[in-house]
Amino acid sequence: MKLLWILLVSAIFLNANTIQQEDITKQAIVKIYTVAKIPNYLAPWSSTMQSSTGSGAIIEGGYILTNAHVVANQAFLEVQRYGQRKRYIAKVYAVSHQADLALLKVEDEKFFKGVVPLTFGSLPEVEQKIVVYGYPMGGSTLSATIGVVSRVEHHVYAHSGESFLAVQVDAAVNPGNSGGPALSNGKIVGVVMQVISKSQNIGYLVPVDMVKHFIEDMKDGHYDGFADLGLGTQKLENPAMRRYYGLDDNISGKLIDKIIYNSSLAGILKEGDILTAINGHNIENDGTVAFRKHEYTDYHYFVDAYQMKQSVTLDIIRDQKPMQVQAVLKNTADDMYLVKTTRYDVMPSYFIYGGYVFSPLTRNLIRSTARNRLKLSCLAAKWKEKEKDEVVVLLKVLASDMSRGDNNFGMWVIDKVNGEPFKNFKAFYDKMKAVKDGYIVLEDNDGVKVIIDKKEAQEKQNAILKKYNIEYDRSIDLRDETK
Incomplete structure (x- = not known):
């Protein structure tokens, strides 16, 4: 009977502790109220306001941990503690749109009164x-x-x-x-x-x-991001490919078929090298690594584990001879791709000339429309080149008497201005502004042309902008340069 009583008291005590711990945990959970300014990439001079809610957790250091997408494009933030009705003004302290993470700060210390911050565990196991x-x-x-x-x-x-x-x-x-x-x-x-x-x-x-x-x-205090090696690779599962490169069954890895010109590995690795291991972890022929026993994921796992400016050791085979090289982590995906990853917290760049609206190609823009999406999506998968690191499109044509016949142009890729290629949107803008008189000839790689009479465009620009209720003919990043 005594033992039963002890067990009963112990059970009550453990249950009380569990309830108390759950209440402590709940005190650290936060509701986030966001008012966001959402850019319109198809009309890049405009935006809309949108309200939404999300969740977060108070962690050590007086931060609130949440998703980047909860606070993306935010104009005003409020947070509310569990069991309270008062809202407190919050600000974004740090954000990683890459990893969809953000840290918020609340200046009013009353917000944190009585809270025990949550702490971090370890990577969970399957079935946990x-x-x-x-x-x-x-x-x-x-x-x-x-x-x-x-x-x-x-x-x-x-x-x-x-x-x-x-x-x-x-x-x-x-x-x-x-x-x-x-x-x-x-x-x-x-x-x-x-x-x-x-x-x-x-x-x-x-x-x-x-x-x-x-x-x-x-x-x-500075966000560097998650690194990208700047390599294009292929799986090595095909038997003919393995024989071609002289690989026996004991060797696995990925074939390096492209090294981006601005990668930290340019001049160190060569196309045709076989990447076999990263920091001593064997890379399988499908490009995966074992990060735990019997569990595999992409080999970039052992790149993502390191901070920018640190280095990782790569094992390679070149001309059937094993070698080791050091890769210093200097670049993110944005440094490597022709079309940057999805943008947030900034308004899109644009330039209007005689009712012709130009913009750099962004993933936001591709997501905003189905027009010409196949070609534009292919461009988004391409790497930067030394001569070309950004795509420019004729976004749309604002109908007027000077643009008759061109109103069907939209999401059209421009490759040349008056016969000359350009590197990026800024270079395109400079070339457009540099034309003194006559005609501006825009051309794509197939030879299709759009021709603008410079004098007519300048004369009718203000009337066209007024007709479409557009205040500025260019985005703020270009206006700043004219000061």
């Missing part, structure tokens, strides 16, 4: 139990859903379009959950970022390893 906290649609109070980790592997982050390690979970995740913490044993193991809408309970977390990398990166 997790609890997701947040403020999803369907109600206004705190929600908690329980699930397990389904898999851990590289996945495309919807916010940036880049591929990083992600944790798939089966816990119910809905709009509003974004930015909320996923906890295991009371510690953060990930941050809710996205859900597959046409599925049954498939959600994704930014894993704690990515969160720690981001926070470490920001300790100097």
